[in-house]
Amino acid sequence: MNRWRTIGVLGGMGPAATADFLARLAANSGAVDDSEQPRVLIDSNPYVPDRNAARAGVGESPGPALAAMARGLVAAGAEILAMPCNAAHGWVLDAATATIVPFVDMIAAAVAEVAALQPRPRAVGLLAVAATLDGRIYHHGLEAAGIAVVECDRAGLQGLVSLIKAGDTGVEVAIAMQALAADLAGRGAEAIIAACTEVPLVLTAAEVPVPFIDATASLVRATLLAARI
């Protein structure tokens, strides 16, 4: 018996991160066989306009593409929507208002998990690309909760994300990502958010010296909770 709403996924930002999100949805659903899993419709669309370029004012907005993807997924049967890309949440209202179905907000899910940490961190480090930092996508929610933000080395993080998007998830990339996390902790971050879906492809809590909130994992939990009938 199906106990789930059909999940629609605005994906492809990037494709490997979307595959990671799907694998974790399946692994965390609690299903003991296929028939207990949720149905998931995915639009893995790598042609959504570049979030960094749009945020920097030198490229078109991703909003219309995200809205079209949301409408397409709902037309195909999606009953709730989720988007495993942090930076794209700068245009989340375009996607969320394009249809009448609930949209599970990745940023809200991750911020809620940070705010629930005991003890609550006074400052949180963000492993995030420029579009996420400059869009203040996490700043709003964290600062509203009285938590300061420590930003990562942008150029360093972007270089690693580009390597991961090109398929390199090897040990050198992983070690460099660990160094970015250690740098955040060294500058006062009492917890760190993997605020880019490529980050957890090479970094897990075991390699981070402070509590580690993986926003992809937060979205998996929030999505499965919202999808349960």
Add this chain to the structure above:
Amino acid sequence: MNRWRTIGVLGGMGPAATADFLARLAANSGAVDDSEQPRVLIDSNPYVPDRNAARAGVGESPGPALAAMARGLVAAGAEILAMPCNAAHGWVLDAATATIVPFVDMIAAAVAEVAALQPRPRAVGLLAVAATLDGRIYHHGLEAAGIAVVECDRAGLQGLVSLIKAGDTGVEVAIAMQALAADLAGRGAEAIIAACTEVPLVLTAAEVPVPFIDATASLVRATLLAARI
């Protein structure tokens, strides 16, 4: 510039195998950034009627569900279709004739790679569930190529597939899968096909004593080739 046809995926059989297929499409596309990746629309539908039950004559046919999924994917924009589930290929004609777009056949892709092995194996072992064996899904193509079939221990394989579908991809499952492969080699298999998409979630060529054809990898290659404009 998009150099790809939009790929539609009939998935969810099971969901983790579909995530594995997506990850491998992204990893093998040759793309150096998102914009060079193909767009992929996925219907991860775990409610397709059970293939083993249908083949055993005790459950409804998966054909109509697969046909509906194919039509839905094409309506959403898919320009070629692929289905990362071996057993479901027993009803591939239902899916392939439901729309006018090309359907990339996983079985044909894997058999072609087996037939191209040098030296060509005289007998090939199948790590496959009952629906795939009893449907003679691989037997037809292999026997037409003059290659004999060695069938795996069905109960043993099904038990492992069920564990993997329940999320267990641990070392004990992996070792048991290696033993099934070794048993096939011991009974004359000169190559082995991972003819179930759960198999490569725990088994790679490095653990198999003879040439190993991973049908999921074959489908990835054939799909990317067919999708290239």
